[in-house]
Amino acid sequence: GGRLLLESVDGRRLEQPLEQVLRAWRPNAMSPPAKMVAWGRGVWRFLAEGPRAANSAGGVWPAIFGTVLMVLLMSVVVTPFGVLAGIYLNEVAHQGRLTHLVRIAVRNLAGVPSIVYGVFGLGVFVYGIGGSLDEWFFADRLPSPTFGTGGLLWASLTLALLTLPVVIVATEEGLARVPDNQREGALALGATRVEMLTRVVLPMTAPAMLTGVILAVARAAGEVAPLMLVGVAKLAPQVPVDGEFPFVHLERKFMHLGYHIYDVAFHGDDVQAALPLVYATALLLVLVILVLNLTAIFLRHHLRARHGALPRR
Template sequence: MMKLWFKSGKPWIWLNAAAVSTCLIMVVGLLGLITVRGVGHFWPAQVGQYSYEADNGKQEIIFGEKVDATVTSLAAAKSAGYKMAENEDALIQYQLKTGNRDVTGADFRWIQARRVKEENYPTNMMVIERREWGNFYGQLLELKENNTVIASGEQALPIVQEKLADALIMFKTINTLEKKEIGAVNYGLERLRLEEKKLALENHLDTEAKQRIAAQKTDYDLKYKQYQTQLAELYQKIRQHTLVAKTESGASVTIPLAKVVRVYQPNAMGLFDKIGHYGVKVREFLTDEPREANTEGGIFPAIFGTVLMVLIMSVIVTPFGVVAAVYLREYAKQGFVTRLIRIAVNNLAGVPSVVYGVFGLGFFVYILGGHIDTLFFPEAAPAPVFGTPGLMWASITLALLTLPVVIVSTEEGLARIPKSIREGSLALGATKFETLWLTVLPMASPAIMTGLILAVARAAGEVAPLMLVGVVKLAPTLPLDGNFPFLHLDRKFMHLGFHIYDVGFQSPNVEAARPLVYATALLLVLVIISLNLAAIVIRNNLREKYRALEG
């Protein structure tokens, strides 16, 4: 019976089903973990006040929010050196996010549950999100304007919120002036410098050119002085207000309102207040720039860089992949050479991505980029323009990496089109090119689109080659802005995949950055899932459109 059962093949069917089920469970579990940790990061947690017995027996007060808990068995706790009472069967410890890194030197602290003598959640507990040093946990004492107290105690909170709203508006104005307006002035001055140097190299720097360049420099200098005057006034206004808060030790800490992002009391917030706070935090995460070494704030530059790179890569890889597949299937003589090319294409799909990065750095950046700089940008020497990693070389490298996927998918689509379609078109008087362009390629478009979206999905998650050909930890400007020529292919950019790696493994404060890693990973997974779902929808629509012709 067992031999017949094995010969029937049913055991292998069940084994395959078990393997698939196990993989699905692991994938769903991983996505569930990322979702819970990532989505929950933005919810305002309650901040507790703990009366805690320290190692020396003294009582101390600790402010913080619970972020993790561990349970250690009695035997493991004793082996670790903990003194356990006879009535204790396990050691429970809590990890608290205590913030106040500028005061205590650490953001997190582990405490033992058995040493907590009292735990309560006062409504006046305040959380201050800062641009530097992370969160501050404490209680509001007073608000000052030019070192003069204008409000104190609980009555100061509404005034703090009002002054903070004004400070945030001024901060956005300062940011716009520094990055957009003054940035445009500096960009214009640099272009004038390069133009002057280029004219000098070509022996065309005559008196008229010197006067024109000098006049433009004067205009830029005038604008720069005007912006500097505005900045000085804004900085003077934004530095007028400071708030004083009490820490867990009872010490007073002065915090400039210019360095504050948000002030709230989570223990006093209702459900709808928390939902509103959650929405604001999610919007900030998606639309703002990062701060605190990428461990706080938003990830919009990484989202923008990822999408822009993928779009440029798609524009590059699609024509090359389709043309290569058309040649192999429609024009090339099917023989040894063609089979050899197909084998090479399939093998390219298995090459590690970091090898593409090394090739891109050596060939595209140093050789092509270096020659482009020598031929077209000699005035920029010795500073490289295209002879350094940037957006264009990253896009081309990923286009080369994903090219086999597009070629194979397109060729399979062309192979599925019946020969009678081509013969009928030729019989009606169409040329081979017209048949290919008007009949064959439209019918193969489902396979072409599927290959393209699969290539996009892979490119969106690649990190190793990008580390060599253009991605950076923090880009000072976006590759797309209002300065001519608007799209700057030579600039470095940020990427979601590299952002996850950097925050998770290179951050100076890994514990504080861990929730942001989950949130960014969830966003990247959602982007890739969306691309794959779009591939399915597009493929099905095109397949239904041309099903009648195939019949």
């Protein structure tokens, strides 16, 4: 191996053996295939390694994992509540003035700034529910909080609350598009109201429900402001899933691609040197959202092909 010669501005020189250098290569002496291999290794390190030097260098694997896990948990929470609320408003509740006011309130909630949801999550989920859980079950660890501080669970619940109006509105619109003769035919054949909803109406509404979930994922995956209050961390090299019981640690803080972009772009020591990392992480965030959306779109297409497309009114 060779030696690396470093010279400072004031003329001091330092020789370093290449064996002690983390990574070294000679670009001018590399062939095009070797350059492609080196580029591929760099991309793999960026995707598979954890961050180093306070998020200014290294990979973004914990941020990718945290973003995807948070979106999945948010979808698991918001989908049943949004669907049930939409079914109740459209199929069960008496269609009077109160139901009309509730619909107006739901649509207005969709326009509330996301930072307001973050403040609500901080006060209700983190300090309220989380503080109570610490007093009931983790009193021996106080004053060090367990659930009374930001974490993956509270971030997922906050974003579920943020995206709940989107799922409710999409579900209601899907239910409204189901022709009344489908309901009347099921009831005329002897089906109960519950059987009519579960066997006829809901399967035909499933594509619209998944449309709401797609819109919810698209909005939640890119949100940063509420996460800064309820759980995101600047540097969390350990992912919330490991081999220790209970395996998924919902109380842990996590990294997020959106906050990683914000932190590297505006809080790094050398912003100009970090610009390539910012651009690469931004592109990766778009690709992650695209993959999540394509998965939901594929499921929607499958359900639509299975149950038939609803007629447009």
